[in-house]
């Protein structure tokens with residue numbers, strides 16, 4: 001870690017240690033939920049009175065939730081990009097801190113952000129990772145494993161391993177004995193899902209011909225000579241397979257993807273570092289960092305993020321049960337989404353694809369469905385995809401989710417920048433990462449917005 005960055009962290013942590021009543025406001029995805037839990041844990045251990053909430057995004061509507069709390073507000077995994085708006089609302093928000101890995105709009109005294117020190121917030125460290133460094137500076141480093149869950153949740157291991165600041169956190173966690181790293185198949189469900197289910201719902205990458213089709217998954221497994229059930233009659237999960245079976249399954253998946261023209265580097269990413277959380281029960285979603293992250297993401301998408309935070313803080317009773325319910329419901333909606341994909345009409349422009357799922361798919365999962373559409377080869381990897389859904393908070397607005405792939409990013413595409421610029425041109429708001437981003441725009445400006453985004457993509461890709 002660069003000395004200057006460590007100094008910023010130490011300084012902000014020191015200021016924070018002087019606060020008494022704190023409200024942690026975080027993003028509602030896996031990274032935000034773990035960031036929130038790490039912050040709440042450390043501050044409570046220091047004897048502070050801490051409340052928390054997770055929100056979908058920090059925009060002109062949601063900012064009201066952080067106002068008039070009578071507490072010092074600590075924003076985690078959000079806030080840097082919205083600093084100008086936060087400053088405008090400073091009187092109502094009161095004293096606040098920002099711990100965020102998104103590109104900062106401006107400098108601010110009580111901000112921890114790695115971009116000022118040459119780190120890449122998309123790959124080197126997540127919001128949870130930064131919360132961890134602040135917690136560590138406050139004397140509490142026992143939640144390192146949660147910071148790994150956050151990094152994986154933000155797909156910072158998408159090329160098969162963790163880098164830079166994430167690596168430091170990983171070393172801490174390994175040293176503490178809470179995380180074990182292995183080189184293995186990285187599909188979701190290694191621990192907790194039946195093999196056929198793991199293949200059927202795989203989204204990173206999607207398995208062509210197997211996605212959403214349980215029967216073909218079962219025969220795919222049986223054709224490899226792998227018995228899909230255990231001796232006790234239960235379906236096997238990946239971790240039940242022996243080394244030889246794992247090798248067979250993995251190479252069959254490789255072949256399948258190669259045959260379908262999946263780029264080599266995407267296939268490579270399927271194998272890589274797998275993070276096992278050693279203090280969690282075997283066979284549960286909490287045992288594997290990627291599954292843990294998915295569980296938390298489903299809490300966020302089912303609008304029970306606080307349940308996710310409680311599970312992170314150690315709740316294995318009511319909270320854990322509710323989190324599993326959220327995952328169930330989320331999976332059901334995914335199934336519906338996959339069905340929608342097979343029947344939807346995609347539209348094509350010069351530099352993008354889009355589809356309109358207004359009234360059909362919930363805005364909370366539209367991004368995931370767009371990503372799955374990619375994997376299921378509904379769209380060629382030559383263009384990014386935009387998915388449109390109705391905004392739940394405001395019927396006059398549209399929620400836009402965009403997804404791309406590494407190949408497009410290498411050619412200069414940046415979805416976050418495009419969403420931000422193009423939405424603000426029509427009085428909307430947006431932003432996000434290069435590979436995944438979102439926006440809210442007025443419904444009636446839909447076509448103009450799409451035209452502008454199309455132009456912007458052209459500019460980015462011709463750089």
Ligand SMILES: [Mn+2]
Pocket residue numbers: 031032077101126127128154
């Ligand atoms: Mn994040």
